[in-house]
Amino acid sequence: MNRKAASVPGERKRGEGVRFVYEILRDDIINLTLPPGSPIDEVQLAERLEMSRTPIREALVRLAGEGLVTTLPNRSTIVSNIDFLNMHAFFDAITLMYRVTTRLAAEYRSEADLDEIRARQADFARAVADQDALAMIASNRDFHAAIGRAGRNPYYSGLFNRLLDEGRRILRIYYSSYNDRMPQSVIDEHEAMIAAIAARDIAAADRIGQQHANQIVGKIQTLMAEDRRQPIAL
Amino acid sequence: MNRKAASVPGERKRGEGVRFVYEILRDDIINLTLPPGSPIDEVQLAERLEMSRTPIREALVRLAGEGLVTTLPNRSTIVSNIDFLNMHAFFDAITLMYRVTTRLAAEYRSEADLDEIRARQADFARAVADQDALAMIASNRDFHAAIGRAGRNPYYSGLFNRLLDEGRRILRIYYSSYNDRMPQSVIDEHEAMIAAIAARDIAAADRIGQQHANQIVGKIQTLMAEDRRQPIAL
DNA sequence: GTAGAAATTTCTGTCGACAAGTAAAATACA
DNA sequence: TGTATTTTACTTGTCGACAGAAATTTCTAC
Structure with missing residues (x-):
């Protein structure tokens, strides 16, 4: 019935079990390998990953805390x-976080932060060149997460990462429609963002962050309006 | 060595174990009954609450996700x-969240939200009248959390609640110095905030939220400058 | 008496098992 | 044949136990 992602049991050290399960599930959820609503069977997972249910349950608790899974009492947990x-x-919050993290990055970034941000942007440009929509979505997330880190505010970057992951799920649903002129303008905005952060121009960083958010949000809204296959969440 | 909070084992139903432990620990941490750095022994807790270690560990995972406890691998979990x-x-984030939640509450509040907010403000006023500093801190938190809920944005209210809890821990450290003219001005600002939310005046809500944050942050900074007993966190 | 090494203790991370609760299947009944 | 009720099967929530890793203590050598 349900095919599962690559499971590499291999050798695991003591104390890494929870992280191991957590990262597998998190990736599968964000990549929509586990689509929304999928039930997550603890026993089945335990058998596949060759471990007991305890670390799996703890990983599920963590995922529930981040809102990626929902626990139905005495019934299955679902994505x-x-x-x-x-x-x-969501649009409101991610727009604000785009602005705030870009501002703070301009204020507090180190040279190492800049290198990291530029590296992520290079990954994104490569994905666009390869016309790999999935890699675009993933590397775009990493680019903004790097900016969030550079802002040095764990409260913001924590919320921002959560929002970026949620956005990645949403974009994935529509990724097939992602082959128009959008990517090039996104690359240009990313470059402008990097320039503002490098120049420590806070006002410009804020403005470009807002502009970038408007572009992304507008794109998602357009995609949602064009394709209303699964707008019903129960 | 370490006195513990009221433990009422009593009767618990299946499926409530994790929530039970979570709420006890959360309250003890926020009230500083468990001060920062306190080790949390799973076995000891299990004996005191008369349950197995499994639900306790899951509650700790949840608390770790919210940043209230820190898990040292293969060693004890500490507050x-x-x-x-x-x-x-922290100041930056809570200031922004004060503004944003107050704005959104002015925009989206229902009549029921208003009633709830006014009830929490009444609690706060009562605590001030009683000169009960501990109750002031707790009811102040509840007042703002109610405003956060009225804004109807779970991303914001989730972060806001986390920040309010952290602020409550910080205020608790200095609560003995809390008996000057501060409370009356806070009451007045709360009333102005309620008025702006009731009138759906978004601009005023934003302005008062900013003002209130400045007042609170300034107060904490003053207290920190006056009392440098424990500014060293290791 | 002190420093280093070995042994002990203690606590965590993981496991397999059982019981309670829920959903589905089977049966009875109209 | 359709509906209500009992039975069955399955999944979760909880438990007690064991093994591994750190910290502590004890022992030994200088």
Whole structure:
């Protein structure tokens, strides 16, 4: 019935079990390998990963804390649905976080941060050159996460990463429609963002962050309007 | 050695174990009943609460996700220290969240939200009248959390609640110095905040939120400058 | 008496098992 | 044949136990 992602049991050290399961599930959820609503069977997972249910349950608790899975008491845990009804809350929050993290990066970035940000942008440009939509989505996330780190505010970067992951799930649903002129303009905006951060120009960073958010949000809204296959989340 | 909070084993239903432990530990941490750096022994807790270690470990995973405890691999879990070095990140984030949540509450609040907010403000006023500093801190948190809920953005309210809890821990350290003219001005600002939210005046809500944050942050900074007993977190 | 090494203790991370609760299947009944 | 009820099967929530890793203590050598 349900095919599962690559499971490499291999050798694991003591104390890494939870992280191991957590990262596998997290990737599968964000990549939509486990689509929203999928039930997660603890026993089945335990057999496949060749470990006991205890570390798996602890990984699920962590995922539930981040909102990626929903625990139904005494029933199965499922991959959280994307809440299309409250999408405006998501747009509002991610727009603000784009602005704030870009501002703070301009203020507090180190040279090492800049190198890291530029490396992620290079990855993104490569994905665009290869016309690899999946890699675009992933490296775009990493680019902004690097900016979030450079801002040196764990409260913001924690929320921002959560929002970026959620955005990655949403974009994945529509990624097939991702082959128009969008990527080039995104690359240009990323470059402008890097320039503002490098120049420590806070006002410009804020403005470009806002502009970038508007572009992304507008794109998602367009895609949602064009394709209303699964806007119903129950 | 270490006195513990009220433990009422009593009767618990299946499926409530994790929440039970989570809430006890969370309250003890926020109230500083468990001060920063306290080790949390799973076996000891299991004996005191008359349950197995499994639900306790899952509660600890959840608390770790919220940053309230820190897990040292293969060693004890400890109550997270307050990071006095990066306090500016906290001030920055909570100031922004004060503004944003107050704005959104003015925009989206229902009548029921207003009633709830007013009830929490009444609790706060009562605590001030009683000169009960501990109750002030707790009810102040609840007041703002109610405003956060009224804004109807789970991303913001989640971060805001986390920041309010952290602020409660910080205030608790200095609560003995809390008996000057501060409370009355806070009450007045709360009333102005309620008025702006009731009138759906977004600009005023934003302005008062900023003002309130400045007041609170300034107060904490003053207290920190006056009392440098424990600014060292290791 | 002190420094280093070995042994002990203690606590975590993981495991397999059992019981409670829920959903599905089977049966009875109209 | 359709519906209500009992039975079955399955999944989770919890438990006690064991093994591995650190810290502590004890022992030994200088």
